[in-house]
Amino acid sequence: MVYAGILLGCILGAILGINAPVISYTYSSYLAIAIIAALDSVFGGISSVLKKNFDLKIFASGFFCNAILSILLTYLGEKLNVDIYLAAIVVFVGRMFTNLTIIRRYYVDKWSNKIQNRQKQS
Numbered sequence: 001m002v003y004a005g006i007l008l009g010c011i012l013g014a015i016l017g018i019n020a021p022v023i024s025y026t027y028s029s030y031l032a033i034a035i036i037a038a039l040d041s042v043f044g045g046i047s048s049v050l051k052k053n054f055d056l057k058i059f060a061s062g063f064f065c066n067a068i069l070s071i072l073l074t075y076l077g078e079k080l081n082v083d084i085y086l087a088a089i090v091v092f093v094g095r096m097f098t099n100l101t102i103i104r105r106y107y108v109d110k111w112s113n114k115i116q117n118r119q120k121q122s
Contacts, residue, residue, distance in 0.1 A: 033074050033085050037066040040092040043099035050106045066092070 023031055041063040048054040070088045077084030 029078075029085060030071050030074050033070040033088055034067045036089055036092045036096075037070040038063060040096050040099075041066055043096050043103070047099040047102045050103060 041059065044062065045054060045059045048059070070085065070092070073088050074085040
């Protein structure tokens, strides 16, 4: 079921992406940092599901708060002529890799246990 949702989202995103207008250079940094913040929240949510401690309120608040804070940091950085958004990128990407590591280890352990169980049954 989850895989069908992911596949449907990818297809829908590709179709809509073809017809989407081009984002101007002025707003591209805002969009980039918002996407990275959202992806960080998504990876954190998947990691929480695997750890069996997912809370929708925490996920939703983190999703929107991270995106808004990162956009505000980008705006402040533009006004100060300092690339403050780079700090947010480093933090969010670091957390994404950490959550991806948790997800990867979960599935590698699950796969390894399945192989070991098959070998024991043989």
